[in-house]
């Protein structure tokens with residue numbers, strides 16, 4: 512098992528042109544499987560609200576939800592670099608609120624870094640959290656927490672005017688002291704430009720090639736059924752495997768096939784002794 516990555520390793524990997532592979536994880540088993548697969552990092556995204564809690568967006572997710580899922584992921588992946596996602600409402604209020612909640616992630620869930628959404632408009636938040644000694648990942652382009660403002664889960668930076676805003680956001684995030692940047696759902700030309708210009712590592716989710724790739728685990732293994740974004744490569748169909756297993760189980764139970772002798776605990780005293788015992792209660 513390779514040793515746990517640090518921020519310094521991420522910088523070295525960028526310099527060496529070595530790609531970083533990461534996914535989201537929300538629970539103990541996924542974290543275990545990801546660590547066994549030698550995933551470079553894990554994000555406990557507030558997408559947990561949609562893919563594990565069934566909300567239609569990320570806005571309802573609370574600090575308590577995020578902390579508890581981060582704790583489960585840390586238990587499953589003790590040797591993996593973990594990023595905790597700051598949920599909507601946990602940093603919008605003030606720099607002080609942002610620092611206090613970022614501190615909670617480190618103290619209560621043992622994460623290695625936190626992520627928050629936005630560029631120019633969250634510069635002072637990033638600076639304040641960084642000044643508190645916490646590694647920050649920025650997140651620009653399509654920012655799901657502000658999908659209401661963006662008119663939905665829509666790709667960003669497709670025209671020059673909008674691309675200018677994405678570039679300004681990228682520079683603002685780096686200038687504020689963030690250690691890395693995640694760019695979501697923008698054209699690859701724009702991502703390439705940003706990754707070349709920025710000194711910090713730039714990672715993509717649905718934004719083409721750069722220093723590394725992130726995917727939502729539930730999308731890539733076919734667990735989240737509501738919709739699959741265009742940029743997701745689906746590597747497995749867990750929903751089909753799991754549903755089929757449940758169907759066979761239901762049939763087995765109804766037909767008395769399960770539990771057979773293989774799936775029960777056997778008595779250790781002679782049956783006659785048990786029959787005597789049962790008689791006492793008749």
Ligand code: KIV
Nearest residue numbers: 535556557558596716
């Ligand atoms: O919450 C999340 O999983 C994220 C990704 C969409 C990047 O922030």
